Amino acid sequence: MKAIVYNGKKNVDVENVEDPKIEKSDDIIIKVTSTAICGSDLHLIHGMIPNMPKGFRLGHETMGIVEEVGKDVVKVKKNDRVIIPFPVACGHCCYCEHGHFSQCDNSNPNGECGGIFGYSNTFGGYDGGQAEYLRVPYANVGPTIVPEELQDEKVLFLTDVLPTSYWGVDIGGVKRGDTVVVLGCGPIGLTAIKWCILRGANRIIAVDNVGYRLKHAASYKGVETVSFEDYDNTGEYIKEITSGGADVVLDCVGMDGKMTKLEKVETLLKLQGGSKSAIEIATQAVRKCGTVVLVGVYGARYNMFPLGDFFARNITLKMGQCPAQRYVDPILKLIKQGEFDATDIITHKLKLDEGKHAYEIFDKKLEDCIKVILKP
Incomplete structure (x- = not known):
């Protein structure tokens, strides 16, 4: 599959990488339908976050269709359309039980903070979602099914923004x-x-x-x-x-x-x-x-x-880091009721293949770029 990877300071590329696989019984694999570049991704490519190996897959704002489901997953099923909040959280440690999902005790063996998709080995080493497919661990906690009548652009920002x-x-x-x-x-x-x-x-x-x-x-x-x-x-x-x-x-x-x-x-x-x-x-x-x-x-x-x-x-x-899972449902309710709409910040919709260009215009603030949506 294709994915956007970090290849050194201010250097990202779209490359062919190995497809993700189910590794644990509560994993799912999603086929990405939309993903986005976040301002905090720029911290990575500017070399300001440690432990970023070359070839690391970027991206923590991702949604898509469930393709594969581990045997212990009960929250979602194959073909469900889901958004994936950016913190990786187990759902059962003391922090998750109190709603502090971004500080999960079990999602990051490499530090004191919780895990984040596509955000260096410092934050757990999880592959990012600026790709055609994404492995999502702890799938009974993070993924949230979104209504079919709401286009991706309406709900994608539930992942982080x-x-x-x-x-x-x-x-x-x-x-x-x-x-x-x-x-x-x-x-x-x-x-x-x-x-x-x-x-x-x-x-x-x-x-x-x-x-x-x-x-x-x-x-x-x-x-x-x-x-x-x-x-x-x-x-x-x-x-x-x-x-x-x-x-x-x-x-x-x-x-x-x-x-x-x-x-x-x-x-x-x-x-x-x-x-x-x-x-x-x-x-x-x-x-x-x-x-x-x-x-x-x-x-x-x-x-x-x-x-x-x-x-x-x-x-x-x-x-601190937002415990995103705590806020997804109340914000989704506002979106469904038409009380909140953030699609006005989207200035660019590009193909995943154009990832290098997308990072350039976002980083250098070219073409009046505010927010880029990428479509695999």
């Missing part, structure tokens, strides 16, 4: 009347804005430096936009225009934000885990006693982390 953005808004405690700052207007940031609107936030300020992404954010009713290129201190500017700062700041950027020259050197030397520019904006943009949620992916350790700024102002920090 929608649960992750919803989770950030949820744990941030966004409520009616709040002022919210969303850092980053990629797929996660844009859908987080839509969740904030649905929750009744009074004022939403979207921050980025890419013109077409800011334009898209501004298309949502009532959303203000700020380019961080326009200000010496974006956080202080936001504090000024909000008379003290936002109730909640959602960092949807992570470690792949714009780096200073020093951060570039430190990251290259493995002395720094990537950019912390978004965190520094959040430090100033949040009001006293407010909440900052790190939704974007961060790695390794950070020098000069502004912990004192947060501490002095009684800021609540929340962060």
Whole structure:
């Protein structure tokens, strides 16, 4: 079969690889009908996540048709159409039993965190879904059957984008009347804005430096936009225009934000885990006693982390990998009822064979690319 594989820093290719096989009795194999590139995939190809061997299959946003079923699988059957949440979770450890699926104790023998599809050996070494077929372990936990009447584009983002953005808004405690700052207007940031609107936030300020992404954010009713290129201190500017700062700041950027020259050197030397520019904006943009949620992916350790700024102002920090399985059913209900639709963020639909080009335009922000859907 064909799959998109990592072949070194900023180098991905579509290659012929071995077909997946049932390995355990609760595995399934799906024939992929749609998959997508995530912003966090860029952390992989930029060399910011360790233990990425050449030839590793990428992708953690995947859906398709069940082709093969292990003998102990009872949740789905052959020919079911399913979405696959990105965390690999056993369903019966203490973390899974409490809904913390992304911290499963049994899905990742290589670290303290849970497993993730297509996200390096650090996160379990599971093959990714940017491929024609995908092996899905623990199939009585993750896969969710989706209605035939909903096209792939309506439900594909249940795998990551929608649960992750919803989770950030949820744990941030966004409520009616709040002022919210969303850092980053990629797929996660844009859908987080839509969740904030649905929750009744009074004022939403979207921050980025890419013109077409800011334009898209501004298309949502009532959303203000700020380019961080326009200000010496974006956080202080936001504090000024909000008379003290936002109730909640959602960092949807992570470690792949714009780096200073020093951060570039430190990251290259493995002395720094990537950019912390978004965190520094959040430090100033949040009001006293407010909440900052790190939704974007961060790695390794950070020098000069502004912990004192947060501490002095009684800021609540929340962060981590979204336990996506917890949110799939309630979000699917909203989609079925027509109350939430994220298809507006899709700018490109390409064939899997065009995977190398897809990564290039997504990474370099060419062709006004926001979200790429790939069809095997």
